[in-house]
Structure formats: C-alpha cells, structure tokens
Amino acid sequence: MNKSTNTVYVLSGYAKCAITQQGKYKPGNKHSIGLLTTDENYEDNINKLEAFIKDLGWESITFCMVETVNDISTLSNDVLVSSFLRAQQNGQSLVVNDLPITVH
Numbered sequence: 780m781n782k783s784t785n786t787v788y789v790l791s792g793y794a795k796c797a798i799t800q801q802g803k804y805k806p807g808n809k810h811s812i813g814l815l816t817t818d819e820n821y822e823d824n825i826n827k828l829e830a831f832i833k834d835l836g837w838e839s840i841t842f843c844m845v846e847t848v849n850d851i852s853t854l855s856n857d858v859l860v861s862s863f864l865r866a867q868q869n870g871q872s873l874v875v876n877d878l879p880i881t882v883h
Contacts (some may be wrong), residue, residue: 815866
C-alpha cells in the first residue's frame with residue numbers, strides 16, 4: 780500500500796457484526812462503515828481490504844460508493860479527520876457507525 784501519498788480513498792458501505800465487540804456492537808446487526816485507504820489500487824486489492832475488515836469482526840461486507848479525499852481540511856467530522864490521519868499512517872482505517880441500520 781502506498782503510504783506516502785496524501786490521497787485517501789473512502790469506501791462507504793455496510794457490514795454485519797460477526798462477534799461481540801466491547802459491548803458496543805451486537806452480532807447480527809448491520810452497520811454503515813467507511814474504509815479509508817491510501818491504496819490507489821483498492822479495486823484490485825478489494826479482497827485484502829475485506830480481509831482487514833473481517834479480521835476486525837465484520838462480515839457480509841458491501842461497498843456502495845468510493846470518494847477521493849486529497850485535502851484533510853475538506854473533512855468537517857472529527858471522527859473522519861482522525862480516521863484520515865490513521866489511514867495515512869497505517870495505510871487503512873475503518874469507521875463504523877455506532878447506530879445499527881438493521882437490528883438482529
């Protein structure tokens with residue numbers, strides 16, 4: 780993954796919680812997610828990115844939209860700003876909406 784770039788790709792979609800996570804997410808509930816990555820070849824490496832999300836306890840992953848963010852100052856949400864910085868440092872970062880879309 781290219782960690783030297785300022786560009787971050789935001790893949791938005793949904794995933795189902797597979798395991799209990801710090802009492803925050805209930806298995807079976809579906810949440811909206813945002814995967815931030817510096818991998819400009821994210822389309823070719825989608826299996827690797829999905830494996831990253833699965834390793835964090837999520838399954839049934841669907842991506843609906845991709846946005847390109849070149850400038851952190853365009854982000855107004857503190858969670859997205861911190862995730863953007865984590866993605867630049869680590870190559871990727873996952874954001875999960877605390878409120879489920881569907882409840883199991």
